[in-house]
Amino acid sequence: MVHFAFLDWFWVIAFVILMTICGILFYNLGKRSMADFFLAGRGLPWWLPATSVYATHTATDTPIWVSGVIYQYGLRGIWYTFFSAWCAISAFASTRIFRRSLAYTQAEWQTLRFSGVGAEMLRGWIAGWQVFMNMFILGWVGMAMGKLCNYLFGWPQWIGLITFSTICAVYVLAAGYWGVVMSDFQQGVIAFLVIAIVSFWEIGVAGGPHGIIAKLDALGESWRLNPFAFSGLTSGDFPLVWFLTMLVIAVIGGFGMGTAIDWYPEAQRIQSAKTVRDASYSIWSGTALIIVRNALWAVAILGFFAMYPQIKETAQYEMAWYRLGFEYLPVGMVGLFFAAIVAIHLSTISAHLNLGASYATRDLYHHYFKPKASERELVWVGRISTLILLLGSFLYGSMMKEITQWLIFALWIMAAGIWLPSILQVVWWRFNSWGYLSSWIANLGLSWLIVWVLPEFRVIPVLPDYLQFWIMMILGSLIYFPVTFLTRPENMDRLVKYYVMSRPIGWWKPVRKEAERRGLLDAEVKAAEGGS
Amino acid sequence: MSWIKRKWTASEADRWTKEDYLVFVISPLIYFLLAIGTMLSLFLLWYGWVILAASLVLLLVMIWIIDPKLKAISLDYEQKQKHYLEDLEKIERWEE
Numbered sequence: 295m296v297h298f299a300f301l302d303w304f305w306v307i308a309f310v311i312l313m314t315i316c317g318i319l320f321y322n323l324g325k326r327s328m329a330d331f332f333l334a335g336r337g338l339p340w341w342l343p344a345t346s347v348y349a350t351h352t353a354t355d356t357p358i359w360v361s362g363v364i365y366q367y368g369l370r371g372i373w374y375t376f377f378s379a380w381c382a383i384s385a386f387a388s389t390r391i392f393r394r395s396l397a398y399t400q401a402e403w404q405t406l407r408f409s410g411v412g413a414e415m416l417r418g419w420i421a422g423w424q425v426f427m428n429m430f431i432l433g434w435v436g437m438a439m440g441k442l443c444n445y446l447f448g449w450p451q452w453i454g455l456i457t458f459s460t461i462c463a464v465y466v467l468a469a470g471y472w473g474v475v476m477s478d479f480q481q482g483v484i485a486f487l488v489i490a491i492v493s494f495w496e497i498g499v500a501g502g503p504h505g506i507i508a509k510l511d512a513l514g515e516s517w518r519l520n521p522f523a524f525s526g527l528t529s530g531d532f533p534l535v536w537f538l539t540m541l542v543i544a545v546i547g548g549f550g551m552g553t554a555i556d557w558y559p560e561a562q563r564i565q566s567a568k569t570v571r572d573a574s575y576s577i578w579s580g581t582a583l584i585i586v587r588n589a590l591w592a593v594a595i596l597g598f599f600a601m602y603p604q605i606k607e608t609a610q611y612e613m614a615w616y617r618l619g620f621e622y623l624p625v626g627m628v629g630l631f632f633a634a635i636v637a638i639h640l641s642t643i644s645a646h647l648n649l650g651a652s653y654a655t656r657d658l659y660h661h662y663f664k665p666k667a668s669e670r671e672l673v674w675v676g677r678i679s680t681l682i683l684l685l686g687s688f689l690y691g692s693m694m695k696e697i698t699q700w701l702i703f704a705l706w707i708m709a710a711g712i713w714l715p716s717i718l719q720v721v722w723w724r725f726n727s728w729g730y731l732s733s734w735i736a737n738l739g740l741s742w743l744i745v746w747v748l749p750e751f752r753v754i755p756v757l758p759d760y761l762q763f764w765i766m767m768i769l770g771s772l773i774y775f776p777v778t779f780l781t782r783p784e785n786m787d788r789l790v791k792y793y794v795m796s797r798p799i800g801w802w803k804p805v806r807k808e809a810e811r812r813g814l815l816d817a818e819v820k821a822a823e824g825g826s
Numbered sequence: 827m828s829w830i831k832r833k834w835t836a837s838e839a840d841r842w843t844k845e846d847y848l849v850f851v852i853s854p855l856i857y858f859l860l861a862i863g864t865m866l867s868l869f870l871l872w873y874g875w876v877i878l879a880a881s882l883v884l885l886l887v888m889i890w891i892i893d894p895k896l897k898a899i900s901l902d903y904e905q906k907q908k909h910y911l912e913d914l915e916k917i918e919r920w921e922e
Contacts, residue, residue, distance in 0.1 A: 372861055382854035386846060386892060394903060396914050405917070503870045519869065521862055545854045569900035571893075578853070585857055589864035656918075665919040795910060799842050 296446045296620045302629025309484070309633035310461060313640055316480050317465025317473035324469035328660070328672040331470030332398060332652040333566045338475065340572035340579070343563035346475050347580025349482035349641035350559050351378070352489075352587065355438035356638070360588055361614035364595040365605070368518025370532055373540055375588045378556065378581050383548025385578035387799055388720055392551060393564050393573040394796045399424070400552055400561050401657040404727070406795075407719060409788035412727025412781075419734065421657035424558055428650030429683050432459065433690025435642050440691065442616060442635065455691045458636060462643040463684045467677050471566065471652075474644045481637035482583075488634030489587055493594040495627075496618040500597025509600035518596060539760040543713060549799065550717030554709060559649050591615060651679035710763045711737025711770040721800025723789060729778030736773040740766050790814065832894045836902030839895050846895075852888045856881050 298306075324331050334342075363371035381389075397403035401420040405413045436455040443454030465473040500506050510516045517523045524534045547553030551561070560577055567573035598614040605611040619631045655676045660667055667675070709716075715733035718725040744766055749756045757765065783789075789805045792798075794814045809815050831838075831845060859881035866874025 369865055372865065376857075376861065379854055379857045382857050383850050386849050386853065390899070396907070396910055402918075406914075497868065503868060507869060521865065548850075548854075570903055571896035571900040574892075574896055582857065582860060585861050586864050589861055590868070592865050593868040661918060797840050797842075799846075 295448050296628060298629060298632075299625045301626040302632065305626075305629035305633040306636065310636060313477050313481060313637065314461060314465050317477040317644070318468045320469040320472035320476055324472040325670075325673050327669040328398075328656065328676065330472060331673045331676045332648065332656065333562065334471045334475055336566060337568045338566050338572070338576075340567060340575040342475055342479055343567050343573075343576035344580040344583070345482035346478040346563055346641075346645065347560060347577060348583040348587075349478040349485060349638065350645040351556065351580075351584055351642075352482075352485050352638045353435045353438065353642035354442055354635060354639045355435055357591060357615040358438060358441075358612045360591045361595050361598075361616075362608060362612040364592045365599050365611040365614055367532055368515070368523065368599075369521045369592055369596065370523050372521060372588060372592050373537055376540060376585075377544050377554060378584050379544040380547040380554045380556075381560070381577050381581035383545060384557075384560075385548075385574045385581075387549050388551050389560075389564050389573050389577050390570055391720060391796045391798050392561060393567065393570045395792070396565070396795075397561075398565060398656045399653055400558055401653055402661075403551065403561075404730075405661075406788075407784075407792055408727035408730070409785040410727070412731060416727050416731055417657055418662065419731070420552075421653040424653040425650050425658070425679075425683070427555070427558070428646045428653070429686040430690050432643060432646050432650070432683060432687030433693070435639070435646070436687055437691040439639050445613065445616070446620065446632070452688075452692060456688055458639050459643050459684060459687065462640040463647060463680065466644045466647045467680055470673070470676060471562070471648050474648045475566065477644060478641045481641040485634050485638045485641070486583065486587065488630060488637075490590060492619050492623065492631055492634075493590040493615075495623060496594040496615070497597050499618065499622045500594075500601050503593075506593075506597045506600045510596075513600070513603055515599075515603065518599065533758070533760070536758065536760040539763055543763070547713060547717070550713070550720050552709075552716040553713050559645055562649055562652065594618060647680050647683055650683045651676050654679035654682075710766040711740055713763075714767055714771065715774055720798060723793075723800075723802045723805045724778065724783055726778055726781055726784050728781040729774045732777040733770055733774040736770045737766065740769050744769075830891055834895050834898035836898055839898035839902070843895075845891050849888055849892045852884055852891075856884045856888065859884070 323335070329335055360375055363374040392403065395403050395406050397406055399421070401417045401424065404416040404420060408416060436459050437451065439458055440451035440454035443449045444451050465477060497503065497506070501509060507516070507519065510518055523532070524537065525532045527534050551557060563576060564573045567576050595614045598618050620628060623631055655672055659675045660672055712733050715725070715730050719730050744757065744762055748754045786805070786808055790809045790812065793802055793805045793809055806815070831843070859877050863874055863878030863881050867878050
């Protein structure tokens, strides 16, 4: 338990009021239309969605997750957090293509890229899955806050879970994405500054940079300073093939859409940027901030290891960064620290409340139930969806126990079988909706089989995660490639329209030729592309 | 450095060119160096500072290469966006 002085409570209450007011102030803008409620009118300069990318992906569970991998693996654990590097290529490839499509959501993009029943099935599936996933993420992030409040104040976990998410819902319900992005800016700045201050303080407490190095030397653990301390090519707890697999997934994944679960919130930020250029810079720079933040955390957590090297229980060392902050910061600073934690929590909760509601409103209600709905009605449906997501997240949150276990499953396994199809749908004209749909269905079955069922019945051994990825990718491709070739290509009218609007990268020659034949491409481009 | 094109017409910028492919290589490299450079610099190791500086130099190079092209794409596309949005709403309302 941590004792809060008057100054500590002052910081917390002041920040919560400031954040909530900041969100509510944009009520009048948020209620104007669905485009305002979910995309802030598509008019934001790059630095606003950039801070939103950073703030959204800095949640209460993030330092728990980063502490876990750094304490366990040393600085090489940073590569577990490097999956966010998919934005390196995405910012200049799939972001550009997606922004030009103007789709509100990834589900909507499916009906612009594909056509017919297959496209509609994909849209319905992805929309439903995203409503569920956002509720699920809200649950696990909320539960991390519950755990933290239990650790700090001894409150039952449900109090932390419900209190802060409910405060956040006030401004999301009022102003929609305008409230999210404006409070994200404020929360992102506060969070980055406080994370930097606290991490530097913690490094000092652990003995400073040289002190930490000396302590690690004395413990015989100086290998923890090496980000490339691999345990072998395929053997040990940190093999080189895992690292290479991670690099392939993260970097090449940037050509696709949906190769990482973070794509979905990013897609909303991409569409809210006022130009293609703003969209590219927002995604790139928001992720650069995430990478710097992870590096700051990593050093502070290695300092924690130097101080407490004997902790064996995951649940204990996962709290490393929080423990250092709450046990070593001076009075007054502890409240500032907690206020920043509330800020990062609210930014994540608000983003996922609004994102989940956008799929429920735009893709399910508007597209399938009431296409003629007025803008006013759609804004209200957005608010009701937000409320349903909030209540659902309380239910999911109360069902989760091990944060790291869920995160690893979500980050690694759930995307494995659809990683390549998510790239193919962007770069290859012949890949059709049935191929993509079959890859999703195959992945659902294969991931459970390879990861849980077959090892449980001793049909196969428990495989390392990098091997699971490659096996699922190969087995999945045995299903979706035949399905693609045995079914018809997409309707050429739809493909041409999509090509002219989005100018996708990759293998699109037959579509480009058809667009040229119809006179839809500029003569200058025709001449230049004729030889390619 | 005339090898890098810095003046684009809108239609030229719509094509995927060597400037894009260069950025596809440089951009992940910046993230990679940024992660390692920041960590090692915080330990006050000299090579950490060198790596961090390299990532910042590469960042400037990347912007120098891609920014003119992104500007050209954006300028042209924003003029067409209104028409595209109207089209999108027709699809959404099952009018097309």
